[in-house]
Amino acid sequence: MLLEAKNITFSYTKKKTILDNVSLGIEKGERVALVGPSGCGKSTLSQILAGYMKPDKGEVYFDGKLLPEKGYCPVQLIYQHPEKAINPRWKLGRTLTEAWEPDQELLDDMGIEKEWLTRYPIELSGGEMQRFCIARAMGPDTKFVIADEMTTMLDVITQAQIWELLLHIVDKRNLGMLVVTHNPLLAERICTRVIEFDKM
Template identity: 45%
Template sequence: MLEACQLRYAFHAQPPLFEDVSLRLGAGEWIGLSGDSGAGKSTLGRLLAGHDEPAHGHIRIDGEQLPAKGLRPVQWLPQSPELAVNPHWRVTRVLNEAWAPPETLRRAFGIKPEWLNRPVRTLSGGELQRVCVLRALAPGVRYLIADEISTMLDPITQLALWQALKAEAEKRKLGVLVISHDAALLRRLCQRRYHLENARLHAAEHYQLS
């Protein structure tokens, strides 16, 4: 269980971006997070993955603190994947930084063999996003924070990415928090949705997945 309890976060002396935010994400569970631009969705995602520290509250996995070193069991996938990689590295090095995904999984995520020796700066944003999602699926990862990861993709590529991610997450019982403005996407993917508004987290909807 990934659990956030009574989180509070503020930028310096400004009013809190959010406060008293609590949520739970279980193994194999998919939950959605919506909210207006600037509401703090990405900041909450970074906190859950251990990239930032809350001003108050705590985040635990099965009652334990997030590890300070080594592979992060909670992976945050940002909307802009170029922020997460060294642009001079080749695709193989980016993937191997975390693990060596098998060819079958590379194919499932649409990663072509000819990409592997290319510098990541030569990939399109959508191509690089697929590389970064696959990198985040290293053994030992238990939870994913998918922060608007398909916004830049065309509809066909979006569908293929989510199908591949859903299949792998279900096989490994990964918990996934999907951050998106797209209510229809959240309804298709998630069991329930939270909405971040006016510095508070609200339970918005439960979905009946087919």
């Protein structure tokens, strides 16, 4: 089992439990989609799987070990709103190299143009920013990618572009992948296994 969540329980307030004893396992070589309407807890689960939040109960294992709390996380999350995942005060070149130094090959793979590096996020479109978020998260220690509604805010052409690029890299580097989406058609298109959230 590459990434495994065991008996995750989580609630924001005492009244309502968002995740109640949820378990999920993803094998090596699988590309899994998690489908469900918004507000059902998909995003919360992906934040927990990527180590952004700690569950009230339960554990997340990566490659048989507990997900590390400090240091570079092998599970990286690509977020729904790229503009929120990028420091608006930084030029994009700085954002890109925050985690590691991507080589030219990766920039070409991601379709990132040289002149974008000297711009501020506000001068780029969502699709262009999302490319930076992906490239930034593709460091050599990244073994698993969670895409949380990664292209929901983008138009369909950009969506298809971004997925084409990301899937190319994921295949090349043999990374594990979890796709969180509300769009079942998209899930079917890109994943080997589809899990419906309410049936978990």
